[in-house]
Amino acid sequence: MVTTGEGAHEAAPPRAAHQTASAGDCAIVARGLTKRFRGGQVAVDDLHLAVPRGSVFGFLGPNGSGKTTTIRMLLGLVQPTSGGCDVLGRPMPAGLAATLPKIGALVEGPAFYPYLSGEANLRRYDAADPAADPRTVSARVGAALERVGLGAAARKRYRAYSLGMRQRLAIAGALLGPRELLVLDEPTNGLDPQGTREVRSLIKDVAADGTTVFVSSHLLTEVEHMCTHVGVMRSGRLVTQGPIAGLRAGHAPRVRVDTPHVAQAAAVLRRLGLAEVRATAEPGEAERVTALLGEHAPERVCALLVTDGVAVRGFTVERPSLEEVFVSLTGEGFDVDA
Structure with missing residues (x-):
């Protein structure tokens, strides 16, 4: 009924x-x-x-x-x-x-x-x-x-x-x-x-x-x-x-590296071929580098960072949220909380 x-x-x-x-x-x-x-x-x-x-x-x-x-x-x-x-x-x-x-x-x-x-x-x-x-x-x-x-x-x-x-x-x-x-x-x-x-x-x-x-x-x-x-x-x-x-x-996960060696980590990720490498090292903000992981194995990426002398404080693979998927599909978002 x-x-x-x-x-x-x-x-x-x-x-x-x-x-x-x-x-x-x-x-x-x-x-x-x-x-x-x-x-x-x-x-x-x-x-x-x-x-x-x-x-x-x-x-x-x-x-x-x-x-x-x-x-x-x-x-x-x-x-x-x-x-x-x-x-x-x-x-x-x-x-x-x-x-x-x-x-x-x-x-x-x-x-x-x-x-x-x-x-x-x-x-x-x-x-x-x-x-x-x-x-x-x-x-x-x-x-x-x-x-x-x-x-x-x-x-x-x-x-x-x-x-x-x-x-x-x-x-x-x-x-x-x-x-x-x-x-x-x-x-x-x-x-x-x-x-x-x-x-x-x-x-x-x-x-x-x-x-x-x-x-x-x-x-x-x-x-x-x-x-x-x-x-x-x-x-x-x-x-x-x-x-x-x-x-x-269908939407690539991102890798996040928390490190004080931001520039060095970004260079390693670019050398590996990761796309959309973004570094953050502004005063008062967390020091980190993010990039699209693509087909790369995360454990290999982390190992190469350490091998190149990057001090890795944290290493996270971030899967896209449904909000990010929606925005990528439509080019716009809407209120996710109300």
Whole structure:
């Protein structure tokens, strides 16, 4: 069953530099998905997407990049202008009736009655689902609350819930029945660090049970902590997608040498053929040299520095962060903390 903050409903193989999963192995496949609004605004432009089954897929991009519109099209809440998509092996929106009972979704934040308890809210939510069995509602509501860690707060009024508890209750509503796919739009938006950790841990637990989790976020750090795969959106277009490890592997790591012999170390690295050698020896700053490691073995680089008489205080291989990968792909960044 799908939860949205507004409650509004409208009724080629995937392309990617790091695409590895075939359509049959995917929980979500989009082919040329496009949405144009009145006035010519293009919210999503020719999207080719593949979300492997069993993955935690981070759908990453700045606010306004087309993430929520894409989710609405995937769930049949918005009709695409062109293109199509399959969710859990069925075309959407034609397969809505058969597919939606297998999907739990939270789109644009939770919406519950403030004066009802968490348990009472879930009962009302469950009653709106035509596929739900009213004979098992007590067991299912109780199990969902326990799963998200709200069993002890089941009788507490929703208005007294913290933001983290509210997000967990919304996820509990998405998990009232067995789900093959969980779709979460900005699940940590507005949460404090503790609430963020709670939701992150819950997502990992749900994924460990075999559910595919599709997480939309504008927070790079959250995607790095939670996700196995990522798709990067910018201005309505998909920039890249694939396993996070694979995206990083396509970007060379840097080596950092902490040493008082900055000029000598830089000369050694240049002689070895390392690129982008940068030395820092300004007053009040750490004395170090950095360079792209490329295909060089780090242990060999360190050994040659020592052999040439460079006093090595520290030697670090720094893998590119997801932020650095994003900037290299798009030429721009966005707020990674808020």
